[in-house]
Amino acid sequence: MEAKMLNPFMPNFGRFPKIIIDQQEALTDYLTGLQTHDAKYQTSLVYVTRGSRKTVFLLNVQRSLEELDNWIFIRLNNGQGDLLFQLMHGLQRVAGISLVDLLKSVKSLNIMGKGITGQALQESQQIDYDEYISILLSRLKKQGKSILIGIDEIEISDDVRAFGSEYQTLIGDE
Template sequence: MNNPFNPSFGRVPAVFLNRGQLINNVIQELDNPNSPYKVSIVYGMRGVGKTTFLTEVSKRIVEKPDWIAVDLAMGSDLMAALVDNLYMKAGNEFQKAFESIKGVNFSAFGLQLSANISKPTFSTYQGILTNMFDKLKKKGIKVLITLDEVKSNSELKAFAGYYQLLNRQDYPVALMMTGLPENISELQNEDVMTFLLRGKRIALSALNLAQVEISYNNVFKKSGYQVTEDILSKMALMTMGYSYAFQLLGYLVWNAAKENKVIDQSLLDEIKPEYLVELDQNTYTKIFSSLSPQDKKFVLAMAQSSKHRVSIKEIRERLNRPSNFVANYRRRLLDDQVIKSTNYGEVAFTLPFFKEYVLRQYRFEQGLE
């Protein structure tokens, strides 16, 4: 049997921790035309499972006979891509209706415009799409548009402006986007994007450790691996509920134990160095580099504490900064999901072994000075 875990980004793994209740709520809300979920933003740090969540919602919504889901990617001409994908996802009945739109022709190669339209503009695609949505609306068909890992650019701003028009004219079209916390904040500061503030924000954070442990138990034991409950608990703790860590650890353990099918403490000790290197290279370096200099000083002050749960008072004393200064950066790091509030006046890191990573980075930087 092939390794069912997949630590690659952007692909839905064979084994993943389904956020079932949350997805069920989203699917139910999408059927309500007045729901704030008509515009929704799924956000969280790199590796938290945003793409998997978006893919699962898209897959589930098209199981309903009155829905079409169109998945778009940043970096493309969003309006042209929406025309092509809407045509491809529609059934034969709607494809024939779309083909009756004056001045356009659809083929296996995508949209073909008539000869008198030498250079299509944004308005050209807007007219075609509105015509297409009219035909779908008359038949009671709703559309979910998904956009993964959005960033502010002129293409997205223009697309968002068109979606606002659809929304105002009461077309049954929902928009669901994913993004990193800092990119979502940037979007909401754009004038044309202010309507996002009225939408639903879906924060994906750490998974339940019991869920992680049960999933590991089911996968490994059903595949003939020998593993105790104590080891399964330790594996769950090694992930701290971080989706990417769940996939990575499962992948490494599966490969390391595939010969004798025994998972024990010595095996976890054996794969731990590789596990840490992969976490560092594939996620932590990117997460850490996106922090501001003051953010980094805050997390370093946390990392230098001997405690897992660090008091804000201790951080303030280490930084030698006033309360309002520390509170500002605490809020920033909470929004970016780098830290979490564990109790009143206390915070902790959200990621497994991130404290050790921060301390290593500090030692490296000290060595370069």
Template sequence: MTAHGANPFTPGFGLTPMILAGRAVAIDDFTAALAGNVPEARAILISGARGSGKTVLLTEFTELAMEAGWTDLRVHTSSSSLVDELRSMAIARLRELDPDAETSRLTSARVSGVGASRDVLDRYEGEGETITTVLDRLAELTDQDGGGLLITLDELQSVDRDQLHALTQHVQDLIGSGHAVAFIAAGVRPGVDALLDHERTTFLRRAHRIEVGSVDVGTAAEAIRMTIADTSKTIAPEAAVLAGEISKGYPYLIQLIGSKAWQNSGDADTIELEDVRGGSSGVIAAMIKNVHGPSLRGLSSRKREYLHAMLQDEGPSNVGDIAERMGIDPRNQSTYRERLIDDELIRPAGRGLVEFALPYLGDALRHEKEEGAATEPGSGLTRSHRSRRDPRPR
């Protein structure tokens, strides 16, 4: 048996994979923006469905900026005040970068002796420096170092609109002062679209929009193959093709089927077709639990009925057939259709046709119908860790 090291796939949300599929153009554009070739592309808004790779791309942009000498300030939507958090982080960086962050003051000295007493003063202690002053000083220092200031915000759909307006106002002021500043925000598309309807989000509406989603299955298969090629294992060509097909090109599923296949292959040198095929049910189960479960939770009964009406079709559904199955006027179905499109659960598939927008959503709905909730299917019995650690006499 050969030791092959750790599993190279990263199916957790927000974890950066070894190979990024379908993101080359976005990365090249941002690299050019950092270099100053297209500075207007330094304000970026990333949106997409859960598991589509929004946070991964934001993280990749951040790492590119840091490699180019930029300073990163990462703001969190869970913060009670985005502006206060931004100020605190900026001050922490200034204490590292500003040569004038600390000064000393002579407080006493002996006339005939050599001793003296001094107080060390922290320029940024307390509330003396406003956030405008703090950010301007930090941006000035990063400019001098040949880099810039990057401000990032994930889970944008959860942010308070007024706080977002205050934050982006400071970003605009820095840009207006001629500093090298980039701002990147990421969030799920329906929430981001709703946020952009607000009159105080003009800055974000002007940002460069990047929609992330699925890639073609051929690209997915190649991403899986390249990830494994960087290890001591290989994958059979037909196994890589099947893995790409199972993933449907969805970034989260690319990592998940790759991880399952790697795990199933054990100590073998090659991942075979049966290793990939054996991971299929686990992939669908995880997609149901981690992606479809949150999406379906809280869905209205009429929206859910619309989705269940689509289950009778092998491919795209005719909206007239859906209305008939629901027992409603065909003209009225458009209300639920538009809302479900906004929820990113369905998408247009041609004139008068719709289809599920996410892989395996039909499986999730069938499971929900049978089990009553979109939870991960499970089966089998296993002895708990406690029982193995503390066996009792039988």
């Protein structure tokens, strides 16, 4: 009887497969480029046909960087919206800024019914992402940390355009 080869593709979303098809060379090249701060790796877009392990590649990058003391991987979820707020929150967490510092962005409190809802500057579109994210990145840079932002399954939207614009500004500011 002939041995049947198992299908290496897993239909489960976000799970790490048992077999990884030929990613080691690309992964090693990418990680080396990141760690040497090669400018051509500063912004990377991974695109191949569906089912070709883009998410697995991103997970491998994340896991590899998490083993290093001087790298921080921040994963953003395009489906949750407001990528800049997600980035700011992720940077706030890894920079060690307390919730009290984060709450300094609260402009007012609105009492609605029995609950109290904080109206953050984000809701009134007044968060100065450029300033706040720059402060967080400067703090992390002083700590010798490098940041990689990963966004899986990205689609063009106003939110992605806003993120891209801020990202370009941050790159210009180093």
